[in-house]
Structure formats: C-alpha cells, structure tokens
Amino acid sequence: MKKRVTKKVFKKILDSIQTGKKRYIKISSAHLSGISYLNIGDAGLEFLEDLSRSGLKFKVRTTINPGCVDYSSAIKCDPEVVEKQKRIIRSLKNIGAIESLTCTPYLFDNPLKRNQKIAWAESSAALYANSIIGASTNKEGSLTALASAILGYTVRTGIHLRNGKKPKIRFEYEGELKDEVDCGLLGYVMGLKAGTEIPYLQIKKCIGSILCYKQLLAGFGTSGSAPMVWIENLTPGFSRVKKPKRKIIIDRAELEEEKKILSEEAPLFHSNRMIFVTGCPHMSLEEIKSFHEALRNIEKLSMEAWVFTSRNVYSEAFRRGLLTDLFEKGVRVFKDSCIMHCSLKNSGIHVITNSVKAAYYLRGSLRLKTTLKSLKELVDEYGGK
Amino acid sequence: MILKVKVINTGFAKGALLISRQPISFFGGVDPSTGVIVEKNHPLEGVNLCRRILAVPSSKGSTVGSYVIYGLAKRGVAPSGVILGQEDNIISAGAILGGIPVVLADMRKILSSFENGETVILDARRGRILRLI
Numbered sequence: 001m002k003k004r005v006t007k008k009v010f011k012k013i014l015d016s017i018q019t020g021k022k023r024y025i026k027i028s029s030a031h032l033s034g035i036s037y038l039n040i041g042d043a044g045l046e047f048l049e050d051l052s053r054s055g056l057k058f059k060v061r062t063t064i065n066p067g068c069v070d071y072s073s074a075i076k077c078d079p080e081v082v083e084k085q086k087r088i089i090r091s092l093k094n095i096g097a098i099e100s101l102t103c104t105p106y107l108f109d110n111p112l113k114r115n116q117k118i119a120w121a122e123s124s125a126a127l128y129a130n131s132i133i134g135a136s137t138n139k140e141g142s143l144t145a146l147a148s149a150i151l152g153y154t155v156r157t158g159i160h161l162r163n164g165k166k167p168k169i170r171f172e173y174e175g176e177l178k179d180e181v182d183c184g185l186l187g188y189v190m191g192l193k194a195g196t197e198i199p200y201l202q203i204k205k206c207i208g209s210i211l212c213y214k215q216l217l218a219g220f221g222t223s224g225s226a227p228m229v230w231i232e233n234l235t236p237g238f239s240r241v242k243k244p245k246r247k248i249i250i251d252r253a254e255l256e257e258e259k260k261i262l263s264e265e266a267p268l269f270h271s272n273r274m275i276f277v278t279g280c281p282h283m284s285l286e287e288i289k290s291f292h293e294a295l296r297n298i299e300k301l302s303m304e305a306w307v308f309t310s311r312n313v314y315s316e317a318f319r320r321g322l323l324t325d326l327f328e329k330g331v332r333v334f335k336d337s338c339i340m341h342c343s344l345k346n347s348g349i350h351v352i353t354n355s356v357k358a359a360y361y362l363r364g365s366l367r368l369k370t371t372l373k374s375l376k377e378l379v380d381e382y383g384g385k
Numbered sequence: 386m387i388l389k390v391k392v393i394n395t396g397f398a399k400g401a402l403l404i405s406r407q408p409i410s411f412f413g414g415v416d417p418s419t420g421v422i423v424e425k426n427h428p429l430e431g432v433n434l435c436r437r438i439l440a441v442p443s444s445k446g447s448t449v450g451s452y453v454i455y456g457l458a459k460r461g462v463a464p465s466g467v468i469l470g471q472e473d474n475i476i477s478a479g480a481i482l483g484g485i486p487v488v489l490a491d492m493r494k495i496l497s498s499f500e501n502g503e504t505v506i507l508d509a510r511r512g513r514i515l516r517l518i
Contacts, residue, residue, distance in 0.1 A: 009481055016393050016477040034449065043417055043452035046459070047482065141448050143478045 005047075005054040010147035014155050017144060023156040025117055029061045030149035031105050032097065033121035034142030036068040037085040038340055045088050052091035059152030063100035063110040064092055065122050066282070066308075066338040073334055077342035085342075095150075101336040102310030104282040106133060109312065114236050117160065119148035123221030124214075124281045124357065130228035131217055132210075134236030136160060139227040159227050167200035167230045169193075170244045174204050175252035179374035180215045184356030185255040187216035191224025192258075193248055200230040200243055211287055218281055219356040262359040263372035266352055274350045276301075276378050279308030280339045280358035285316055288333075291375060292322045298383040301330040303352070305378065311335040344368065352378070386516040388490065388498050390468070393477050396486030398466030398507040399517065402499055403437040405429050411450035411479065420462035435462040438507050440495050442470035451479035458483025466507035468495060468514065488512060 015022055034040050040048075069077050069085045093099055100109035103122050106129055112118065114134035120126040121140040129135040138158040140148065148154040158164055171190050177183055190199055213231065220229055230238055266274065283291070288309065295301075307326070309317070314335040317323050323333050334341070339358045344351070344366055351362050352371045359370040373381070407428055409415065414424035420435040434457070444450050454476065457463035467480055470492035480487045486509035495514075499505060504517040 005482070012394060012481045013478045016481060017474055019472075039447075040449050040452055041412070041417075043412075043456040044449055047452045047455050141474060141478075143448070143451050143482075144474070 005051045005056065007056060007150065010150045013143055013147045014151065018155040018157050024153045025156045025160050026153050027060055027117050027119045027148055029110055029112065029116065029118040029120075030058065030145055031063045031065070031110060031118075031120040031122055031125055032092070032142065032145050032149065033065045034146075035065040035088060035092070035101070036338075036340060037081055037088055038068045038342060038345060040088070040142075042084070045084055045091075048088055048091040052094040056095065056150055058096035058149045060149060061098065061110055062096060062149040063098045063102070063105040064089075065103050066101045066336060068337055068340060068342040070334040070337045073332070075332070075334075075341075075343050081342050100310065100312075102282050102312070103280075103338060104128075104284065104310060107284055107313065108310065119145050119154045121145035124218040126227055127217040127221045127229065128214065130159065130165075131231060131235050132213065136165070137227065139221070139225065165198065165228065167241060167244050168197040168246070170200045170202065170247045172202045172204075172247060172249045173251075174249065175255070176205055177203065177212065179376060180209075180211050180354050181259075181356070181372045181374045182255060183212040184215040184219035184354075185258055185372075186250065187219030187221075187229075188223045188258055188262075188356050188360075189250055189254050190229070191220040191222060191226075193250075194220075194224045194226050196225050198226045198228055198230065200232070200241065202232045214281060215355060222357045222360050259372060262356060262363065262370065264369060266371040266373075267350060273348075274303055274352060276303055276305040276352045276373070276382070277308070277339050277358060278305070278354050278375065279334075280353065280355035282338070283307055283309045283313065285313050288313065288317045288322055288326075292325060294375060294379050295326070295329050295331075295383075298329060298379065300328075300384065301378070301382050302384050303330075303378075303382045305331045307331055307333045308338050309333065309335055340365065354378075386498055388494060388514045390488040390490040390512050390514055392509050392512045393469070393487040393489055394481050394485065395510050396466070396484070397510065398438060398486045400436050400438045400465040400504065401502055402505045403429070403432065403434065403439050403464070404495065404499075404501045405439065405441045408443045408445040409441050410446035411444060411453040411475070412447040414446065415453060415457070417453050417456050418460065418462070420457050420464075433462075434464045437464050438466045438468065438505055439464040440468040440470075440490075440492070441476070442492055443473045444475045448475055450475040451482065454479025454485070455482040458485055466509065468507065488514070490514070
C-alpha cells in the first residue's frame with residue numbers, strides 16, 4: 001500500500017475513541033510514550049519513519065519518553081538495537097519533538113501550569129500532571145497522544161468534561177508509610193480497587209516527601225486506569241472538592257499481600273548477578289541529592305547500583321559534582337533510557353528496586369526476578385563499612 | 386442476510402470471514418511479515434489473516450499492536466476488513482493508520498448469522514455486513 005500518513009488519519013484515530021457527537025479541546029503541550037525500540041519494535045520504527053517523511057509537524061510543545069539506550073554509557077547494547085533506537089529518535093526530532101527522553105518531562109522540558117489542557121501519554125507523568133500540578137490530561141495512549149501532538153487538540157472526553165475530575169471513591173489508609181516502597185504499594189493497591197474511577201485519598205500519617213507521591217502515583221498508574229488521584233492536603237483545589245461518600249479502608253496487610261507477588265527474597269550470595277535499580281520514574285535533582293547524602297559515609301556499595309534520570313538532571317548533577325561521587329561508590333547513572341534497559345533483556349539478572357512500577361514491568365515484560373527495597377534499605381544492607 | 390453494524394473506519398472490503406472467538410494480540414501474537422497467527426495455543430494458531438474479513442471480540446496485550454497492523458497493511462498481508470465485538474483502540478487505531486475498514490458488531494449475531502469461511506462484503510460506509518450471493 002502506498003498510502004501516505006496524513007492529518008486525516010490522526011483525526012480519525014481521535015474520533016474513534018469518542019462515541020456520539022464529536023467535540024474537541026485545544027491543547028498546549030503533548031508528551032509521547034512508545035519511544036523505546038524494545039517496546040515498539042520494527043513495526044513502530046517503520047511507522048515513525050513514514051510519519052517523519054510525510055512532512056507533518058507537531059503543533060504544540062512535544063516531549064518524548066526515554067528510549068532503551070544510553071549512548072554514552074559503558075554498558076553496551078546490541079548494535080542493531082542501538083542503531084534502530086537512534087532512527088526512532090531521529091524521526092521524532094524531524095517531526096518536531098524535543099529530545100527530552102524522560103518520563104518526568106514536568107521537571108524541565110515540558111513545564112506545566114495549573115489548569116493547562118494537555119495530552120500526555122506515560123501514565124506516571126499524566127498522573128503527576130493532574131494530581132500534583134493541577135493540569136488536565138487523560139491517560140493517553142501512544143497513538144492518541146501522537147495524534148493530539150500533530151493536530152493540536154484532543155477529544156473532549158474523560159477528564160476534560162465539566163465534572164470529569166470529580167472523585168467517585170474515597171480511600172483511607174490507616175497504616176504507616178515508612179518509605180517509598182510502601183507508597184508505591186499503596187498506589188498499586190488503590191489502582192486495583194479504583195479501576196476507572198478517580199479516587200480521593202486520605203492518609204492518616206502524611207509523609208512529606210514528593211518522592212513518596214511520585215512512587216504512589218506511578219504505582220497507581222501501573223494497576224489502575226483513572227488519570228488522577230485527589231490527594232488530601234496536596235492536590236491543587238482539594239479543599240473545594242466534594243469528598244465521595246463511598247469509602248474503602250486500605251490496611252497494611254493488603255500492601256504486604258501485593259508485595260509478595262512483586263517481590264521475592266533477594267539471594268543471599270551473589271550466585272546470580274544482582275543489581276539495584278532506581279529512577280523509575282526518573283530521579284529529580286533533589287532525589288539525586290538525597291541519595292548522594294545517604295551515601296555520604298559509605299566508601300563503596302557491595303552491590304552495583306543503577307540510577308536513571310533525564311539528560312537535563314544528569315548534566316546539572318554532574319556540574320555540581322554529585323555524579324563523580326556516586327561513580328566512586330559503585331553507582332552508575334544513566335540518562336536517555338529507563339529501567340526497561342536494552343542490556344537487561346534476557347540477562348537473567350536479579351533486580352532489586354525501590355519502584356513498584358519497575359518491579360511490575362521487569363517481571364512481566366523482561367521476565368526478570370525482582371525484590372522491592374527502599375533506598376534506605378539498600379544503604380543499610382549493602383553499604384558495608 | 387444483511388446485518389446492521391456501527392462504523393468505526395469507513396470503506397468497503399470483501400473476503401472470506403474468519404471468526405476468532407478469542408482476542409488476538411497483534412504484537413507478539415501475529416507474524417508481522419506474513420500475517421500468520423503465531424501465538425502458542427491460540428485457537429487460530431497457524432491461520433493467516435491476510436485478506437480475510439476478521440471478526441474478533443477485541444485485541445489483547447501491548448498497544449504496539451496498532452503499529453503491527455499498520456505494517457501488515459503496508460505489506461499487503463493485513464485483513465481486508467475487521468469486525469470488532471467491542472470498542473478497541475489498539476485495533477481501531479492500527480486499522481485507521483493502515484486504511485482498513487472497521488465496524489463494531491454484536492459477536493453473537495455474527496456467529497448466528499454467518500458461517501466461518503464464507504465470503505462476505507463489509508460495507509463500512511453504510512454500516513452493514515452482507516453475504517455474497
């Protein structure tokens with residue numbers, strides 16, 4: 001078939017997700033998923049190259065998710081994968097994408113304001129945009145976000161409707177959240193229970209760090225399909241929202257139950273290669289700073305640790321000398337890529353991570369064994385003396 | 386026999402009806418160069434989708450399935466038309482990219498009105514499926 005990719009095709013894609021009368025809403029920013037060659041393969045590469053040849057351009061500021069390769073890293077990947085990942089990124093740049101290669105575009109590359117209407121794929125970023133910043137996006141798929149980026153508008157459904165942000169279910173968590181792993185697990189359990197409904201969350205003992213909420217939302221996006229969580233005392237405008245009557249209490253035992261499925265005992269001896277992986281979603285500068293701080297009194301970790309972040313945060317952390325210190329302690333820092341890294345495929349490596357989302361996908365897609373541990377546990381157990 | 390259906394992507398197609406009672410995963414479950422279903426233990430394992438009118442309840446698995454359908458269409462080995470049992474963004478988006486007509490129908494009605502393998506016309510302009518006489 002010698003059909004060119006046209007605007008009409010993208011309009012049809014948007015229309016196909018909306019039944020009844022077609023209504024649209026202008027957007028001012030887009031973020032695309034489906035960038036990694038490991039994920040979209042030859043079929044996706046072929047489509048993006050065709051699109052890039054069509055002459056169509058993105059109409060709004062458009063950033064992209066990480067790929068699966070960090071070109072500057074010493075950890076090498078299959079040359080074919082490296083080449084094809086390059087071609088995917090080149091095509092997207094041709095269409096006008098910003099080479100952000102991060103799942104946290106809200107930090108630098110694609111900053112948002114409250115009430116901004118956007119079309120973002122990448123569930124953890126969409127949830128962050130809605131729940132922490134107060135912007136509005138549905139949880140877009142790779143192709144609907146791409147269509148919106150080309151057209152400059154999206155369909156007025158879901159969260160863009162008049163009462164689209166209204167919470168329908170209230171969650172109360174009474175237990176303790178001792179670290180970011182607990183936060184991720186709570187989000188994951190909420191996602192399983194909420195399904196498509198937007199929840200309102202009340203936590204008795206609120207832990208202040210934004211890392212916790214980042215993990216909570218990433219966990220929620222992994223198991224649920226709602227585009228946002230109202231977090232009491234945090235989400236902009238929470239005090240004006242009517243709290244839903246329907247209430248579900250979540251307790252510690254439910255978190256432990258899900259943990260058993262996503263996490264197994266780490267092998268005592270390094271019979272298989274084991275690495276610690278963090279930065280899913282990508283670490284912010286503040287998170288790198290606090291990790292750096294936690295390792296202050298440690299000479300070298302007894303296990304290799306991998307940190308994933310965006311190229312912007314990477315350069316800034318490098319400039320401040322943080323990365324050099326981390327390298328010395330056995331920590332590799334990656335940019336432009338994520339935990340679904342080219343070198344982990346078929347590697348048989350046992351991965352220890354503080355991200356529930358990472359554990360879920362490493363087990364499901366890369367068939368690796370995983371253990372959930374917080375950064376603090378990493379330092380305590382593998383910090384040596 | 387004429388069955389009224391809802392149009393998702395317009396166009397006309399003619400071909401032998403292939404009814405799948407199970408969802409199909411296009412990414413990983415279909416050979417992207419030939420259109421043959423390769424998913425282990427799928428009831429249609431080994432069957433070629435090429436130029437068939439595929440009736441399927443929905444897709445399953447990765448959203449990358451859309452790109453696979455696009456690739457099949459470019460190589461001329463995609464189904465000529467698709468009848469969906471329920472709304473499915475992955476198949477719809479892929480078929481729209483590849484220029485394949487798609488309709489939405491009640492799968493039970495498809496099963497009771499048509500025989501697997503018979504030639505049908507998919508009129509995804511006026512929204513109907515006809516048995517070829």
